Amino acid sequence: MTDFINEWGxxxxxxxxxxxxxxxxxxxxxxxxxxxLGVLLVLTRKGGQWDNIxxxxxxxxxxNVIRSIPFIILLFFLLPFTKTMVGTTIGVxxxxxxxxxxxxPYIARLLETAMLEVSKGIIxxxxxxxxxxxxIIWHVIIREARSSIILGLxxxxxxxxxxxxxxxFVGAGGLGDLAYQFGYVRFQPDxxxxxxxxxxxxxQIIQSLGNVIARKLKKx
Amino acid sequence: xIKLQHVSKTFRVGKNKIEALKDVSxxxxxxxxxxxxxxxxxxxxxxxxxxxxxxxxxNGQVFVDDQDVxxxxxxxxxxxxxxxxxxxxxxxxxxxxxxxxNVATPLKLEGVPKEEIKERAEKYLxxxxxxxxxxxxxxxxxxxxxxxxxxxxxxxxxxxxxLSDEATSALDPNTTEAILELLLxxxxxxxxxxxxxxxxxxVIQRICDRVAVMxxxxxxxxxxxxxxxxxxxxxxxxxxxxxxxxxQIPDSVKNxxxxxxxxxxxxxxxxxxxxxxxxxxxxxxxxxxxxxAGGIDxxxxxxxxxxxxxxxxxxxxxxxxxxxxRDQDVLVEEVKD
Numbered sequence: 001m002t003d004f005i006n007e008w009g010x011x012x013x014x015x016x017x018x019x020x021x022x023x024x025x026x027x028x029x030x031x032x033x034x035x036x037l038g039v040l041l042v043l044t045r046k047g048g049q050w051d052n053i054x055x056x057x058x059x060x061x062x063x064n065v066i067r068s069i070p071f072i073i074l075l076f077f078l079l080p081f082t083k084t085m086v087g088t089t090i091g092v093x094x095x096x097x098x099x100x101x102x103x104x105p106y107i108a109r110l111l112e113t114a115m116l117e118v119s120k121g122i123i124x125x126x127x128x129x130x131x132x133x134x135x136i137i138w139h140v141i142i143r144e145a146r147s148s149i150i151l152g153l154x155x156x157x158x159x160x161x162x163x164x165x166x167x168x169f170v171g172a173g174g175l176g177d178l179a180y181q182f183g184y185v186r187f188q189p190d191x192x193x194x195x196x197x198x199x200x201x202x203x204q205i206i207q208s209l210g211n212v213i214a215r216k217l218k219k220x
Numbered sequence: 221x222i223k224l225q226h227v228s229k230t231f232r233v234g235k236n237k238i239e240a241l242k243d244v245s246x247x248x249x250x251x252x253x254x255x256x257x258x259x260x261x262x263x264x265x266x267x268x269x270x271x272x273x274x275x276x277x278x279n280g281q282v283f284v285d286d287q288d289v290x291x292x293x294x295x296x297x298x299x300x301x302x303x304x305x306x307x308x309x310x311x312x313x314x315x316x317x318x319x320x321x322n323v324a325t326p327l328k329l330e331g332v333p334k335e336e337i338k339e340r341a342e343k344y345l346x347x348x349x350x351x352x353x354x355x356x357x358x359x360x361x362x363x364x365x366x367x368x369x370x371x372x373x374x375x376x377x378x379x380x381x382x383l384s385d386e387a388t389s390a391l392d393p394n395t396t397e398a399i400l401e402l403l404l405x406x407x408x409x410x411x412x413x414x415x416x417x418x419x420x421x422x423v424i425q426r427i428c429d430r431v432a433v434m435x436x437x438x439x440x441x442x443x444x445x446x447x448x449x450x451x452x453x454x455x456x457x458x459x460x461x462x463x464x465x466x467x468q469i470p471d472s473v474k475n476x477x478x479x480x481x482x483x484x485x486x487x488x489x490x491x492x493x494x495x496x497x498x499x500x501x502x503x504x505x506x507x508x509x510x511x512x513a514g515g516i517d518x519x520x521x522x523x524x525x526x527x528x529x530x531x532x533x534x535x536x537x538x539x540x541x542x543x544x545x546r547d548q549d550v551l552v553e554e555v556k557d
Contacts (some may be wrong), residue, residue, distance in 0.1 A: 127301075128301055131326060131329050
């Protein structure tokens with residue numbers, strides 16, 4: 001055990017840091033892009049406050065198209081785009097772009113679903129009080145949906161962690177890459193087992209945390 | 221206060237057109253409680269939502285406080301809506317906010333100064349009798365309490381008009397009664413005009429000054445509650461009132477009674493209810509009245525007595541007796557098979 005930690009501890013720690021970095025940075029960007037998209041979907045759908053079939057159809061189809069492409073293919077397909085966006089296609093920087101492109105539409109969809117659960121009645125009540133739509137979005141829709149939003153984001157984060165495993169292909173490192181490179185390619189299964197256990201623990205912690213926060217926010 | 225002129229509303233559902241409102245005109249005076257009654261699907265909800273433009277009329281004009289609502293721009297409409305409170309069948313409270321925040325949040329969003337928010341929220345929660353439940357969440361409240369919170373939220377804007385969209389329809393009879401009392405108090409003590417829609421006759425009876433009866437997108441009858449209630453003109457109105465009345469006697473009983481005399485429904489109003497008219501029938505007109513059924517309905521400002529009476533005697537004598545009853549301001553309605 002001690003030998004193992006001496007030999008692999010720093011590599012695993014480094015992988016953990018890289019995975020955390022990739023996950024958190026892409027999560028932040030994905031929320032920044034996904035939240036407005038989700039709101040747009042809610043508002044422009046039929047019967048929404050800004051009912052606009054054209055905008056809705058475009059955004060809706062775009063999300064479906066991106067979500068149809070497996071991440072590993074998206075990663076390579078986006079190489080030219082990644083290059084123009086961040087100047088490189090490798091390393092943590094190079095993997096953030098495809099991660100965001102994959103995750104933002106997913107988050108948009110999850111948040112849309114969460115926000116659609118908010119009753120029309122409460123939105124209408126606030127409209128009837130002369131409250132403007134932007135305020136209703138933030139203080140009514142997002143507020144009321146926050147518990148479901150957190151649960152959605154929990155799912156998104158766990159999905160992201162899975163996708164970072166493929167970051168190894170563009171040399172971004174991370175836990176998944178470590179398990180693949182050493183555990184599979186160099187046939188050292190104990191490294192793979194260690195990484196798997198760490199990932200299980202991380203996912204458990206995130207899911208439980210998400211559940212607890214969601215329950216606290218629900219208030220009933 | 222509220223004036224609707226020739227308002228129509230047509231919804232398009234796919235290729236079908238649904239006319240929810242057909243040329244509806246009505247006026248709600250300042251300070252009164254005006255009710256619209258009708259079965260579900262009559263267009264009541266669409267009608268009330270046309271007042272604050274939650275629904276935009278296809279044709280016609282809507283005035284609130286002499287202001288043409290349809291001409292307002294977005295900002296003007298928001299300003300106007302703040303003068304019009306609205307409560308709903310489903311309460312529509314924030315589930316994630318406690319009672320106090322449910323009242324305070326809209327005020328905050330409108331930019332009301334902090335101290336005033338606290339002052340107003342506390343004042344109106346006191347009026348609706350929920351001062352001690354300020355930190356409770358809606359899920360911990362009963363239906364009646366939730367509706368009280370919704371009323372406090374509406375009142376906190378200090379509106380001139382309160383729109384009530386089936387506010388008591390989801391409540392049990394006792395709670396309905398308590399909420400109606402509260403609405404009466406709001407009307408009397410705060411001077412707020414109330415425009416309500418309902419499918420419960422009882423709501424109209426208890427608190428409304430004037431009523432309109434709606435059927436299939438049209439207003440078929442309107443007038444003071446006493447008039448419409450005691451002398452309904454339209455079949456629809458009669459149907460509404462008879463669904464509620466207790467005079468539904470079995471056909472076999474009715475037929476027996478009709479063989480041996482005449483059946484009349486008598487309605488006593490105000491003064492006419494004080495004299496012993498039935499005794500007079502027996503004494504002076506030689507007609508024997510027997511009471512089959514009866515009851516008293518309490519309207520907002522007066523009570524209405526109704527009797528189903530069997531009259532036995534000579535045909536001509538009964539005729540004169542009925543004439544006497546009419547002279548006494550008793551409404552007489554012949555009941556036939």
